[in-house]
Amino acid sequence: MSKLKSINPKEFKWFNYQSYSFSLGLTLEGSLYISGHSASEFDPVDKKIVVRGGMEEQANTALDKIECILNAEGISLLEATHITENITTKGLDYYEDYEKVRNERLPGNINKQVLVVDSLLRPDALIELEIRVEKDEEYLSDSIVTLPTLTPSLSVNRNDVVAQTLDIYEQADKILQKLGFQLSDIVKTVDHITPGGLKEYKFTGKVRKEKLGPIYPGATGILMTKVSKDDSLISVNITAAKGKKTQINPGWERYSKLTYSPAVKCGNNLFMSGQASLDPESEQATYVDSIYDQTRYTYSNIIKVLEAADMNPGNLIKTIEYVTPNGLKNYRSTATVRKDLLKEPYPASTGIICHSLLRPEFLIEIDPFAKSF
Secondary structure (H helix, E strand, C coil), rough: CCEEEEEECEEEEEEECCCCCCEEEEEEEEEEEEEECCEEECCCCEEEEEECCCHHHHHHHHHHHHHHHHHHHCCCHCCCCCEEEECCHHHHHHHHHHHHHHHCCCCCCCCCEEEEEECCCCCCEEEEEEEEEEECHHHHCEEEEECCCCCCCCCCCCCHHHHHHHHHHHHHHHHHHHHHCCCHHHEEEEEEEEEHHHHHHHHHHHHHHHHCCCCCCCCEECCCCCCCCCCCCCCEEEEECCCCEEEECCCHHHHHCCCCCCEEEEEEEEEEEEECEEEECCEECCCCCHHHHHHHHHHHHHHHHHHHHCCHHHHHEEEEEEEEEHHCCCCCHHHHHHHCCCCCCCCCEEECCCCCCCCCCCEEEEEEEECCC
């Protein structure tokens, strides 16, 4: 039986990782899933975590940390297959400095997604990198594909989020067809929307209904101040998979009206929707003033989805936690929730600060990914 295990370097000079409720990285069947890393490190003089330097120095420090984790499993940076670049709006101005570092240290053909975020958990951080070394046969055989981050064509109305969404899915359709996929193979979407696109965002469901299905993908929607260098209202990250797809639903009736699923199982992969502190029955936000209670409620719902797929918290591979500015003050309190509800080895994790979430009462949204093994 395959075993999921955490990656524990003998030496990791940047901070004491063993005190956290996430893994530096996980390995399963030869694949490595690395938590998001910025240039954060513990300063023994000031006795606190700090981030130093401009974009080039920060990028190198983040990759040094990731390289140390990979090396603990005998893997080099040049074997990385996927990267997600979480770059702050401030960091966008220095993206070329980062690209120089990436081109020097990572494979030229690495699959990359670029997400513009409001800020990171360390306020001086300009970029946080997530790396994956994929050995899963479904990925290696091109049965699963992750598209680069898609933004609308510049010719599309800059004030129309529905038209921009339609353009993105038309782009995706062309790319997927060239790769031997169809839009119906999409199993996960992540939308980043600007506040300017929020008012009409609900109408993008018509595009999803027209283009996707019959089994709608897992989905996450997050508000960011900016989503690209231009004035786009939306960006979308898309994952598609060939093979039999099964919608996973714990019995929540609300999803019969939506154009996304609680999760989609394809092969041994569970592509899950982002969850927040929403009562699936009443469709009301819960614990509106407490990020601790919202996090506990959200993970409890995630566990219900896992159980509906005959999995448990031990199957979680990765989580992305999107935190609002109002939730950030007490975000540290959520570490005990993960220790209480999740299993060791804890999932790889990334924390991102967003502009807000689709409901103003939400302080956190958690985007999980799981595998059966």
